[in-house]
Amino acid sequence: MTTKDDVLIVEDSPAIGMLLKNYLEKLGYSKIHTCTNGSTAIETFKELANQDRHPIVLLDYMLPDMDARSILTQLLAIQPNARVVMETATEKDDEGIKELIRLGVYQYLEKPVRFENLQSIFETIEKEQSFFENESEQIKTLNQEKREDKKKTHELIDLILRSSKQISLNLLEQMIGFSDDSVTSYLKELEDNRKIIQIGDKKELGCNQCDSVKITQTFYCPSCKSSNFKLGKLIEHYDCGNISEENTYVDDKCPSCNKLIRALGVDYRVMQNHYICNNCKGFFSEISSDYLCLKCENKFKLEEGRWKTSKNFKVVNM
Structure with a gap:
């Protein structure tokens, strides 16, 4: 019988996190870990990986401290074959969701979560796990001859x-x-x-080391090399030159000089789709990336x- 893996629930709503935990316990999962933000989730995932455990991750698309792309990139860097199930109310054909699927999201779970869909995903994971456990032994035997x-x-x-x-x-x-x-x-x-x-x-x-074509892409801050970044909007105040995140301009006041910003294009400009590093606080129009070999774990440009x-x-x- 296949042993059930750990489950890591990354959900900023404690109520939803508890509902998911209770339901998964009914499905027979006992080793369930819950986190309400991305940084804690990455640390928990790293600790489990260091114990040679392979948790299934239920990842909320919107979290208070990090975006899903940043979290996914770091999870795959720790464990290239990580199974990450994305929970989101965003449509599956949205370009942001499509990109995450290309990067390595295992499954997409539409919100509000229907428990029968969640059960179906976990049953598929169990079948695949059982299949590949058997397949691995079969391949070893067949390779010899x-x-x-x-x-x-x-x-x-x-x-x-x-x-x-x-x-x-x-x-x-x-x-x-x-x-x-x-x-x-x-x-x-x-x-x-x-x-x-x-x-x-x-x-x-x-x-470029082992010739394997099983490759994934990892992303990081061009300045401090951290993968702890998010995608957001910046505002530049022409008067004092301040550039910071949109949410720092409370009541339309510049956080640096405290003056009101009134007219777009006259007092200020909005810088769309910039990457903001949560570690060094730098911001960039483009993010740096490497490629990670899933066979030998070699990183290369x-x-x-x-x-x-x-x-x-x-x-x-x-």
Whole structure:
């Protein structure tokens, strides 16, 4: 029987956090941790990771101290395969949500939370965990004999394809551990049987240390290198030159000189979509980023990566 993982609830509403905790306890989860802000959540996640535990994270999209992108980036830097379920009332096709999904959000949970949807997500996680625990043992066994036994190689490829919707030849070969004609000929056989279809070539960024194409992006402050940042608006007061967050201008008064700001474009300007570092208080129109290899955990710059192109396949009926 699969052991249930820890759960980390990151929710600024104590009432909602308690409802989620009570419901998950009914589903059999006993190791539940709750946090009301991003910084505490990251520290708690780090402590669990240091104990070789892999918590499932329920992350509220809007928190008082940090934005979801900053928190997600730091969680993935600690544990590249972290399962983060995003809770938000924002539509799934919103560009901000789409970006978080591209960065590595595991699932999207619409607010107000419907418990049957939450149960469905956790049941999926349990099934995947059980599958990959069994798959890991099977892959180890199959890898020992893959070069000697073509049938075992085919079983290994089938196993990987069943857990994929799309996969590149580069990634497939890395997962099975070798590349030769037997792989491409078997993929051709699967194509002929309409089990997979080729959907063109795929160019992927590869690690400059191990060549793996399992890569994610991490983001940080250009000044102090902290990942503790948020996206927000700034206001520049022309009269005294003060630039600070919108919420510091209480009652339309400049926090530096205490004068009223009246006319946009005359007294002040609004600087949209700037990144504000919670550590050094710097602000930037663009954030710095590195790429993190999920295989060897090597960090590198975009220009340092190795671009790799291979055929891309869609799994139709495995």
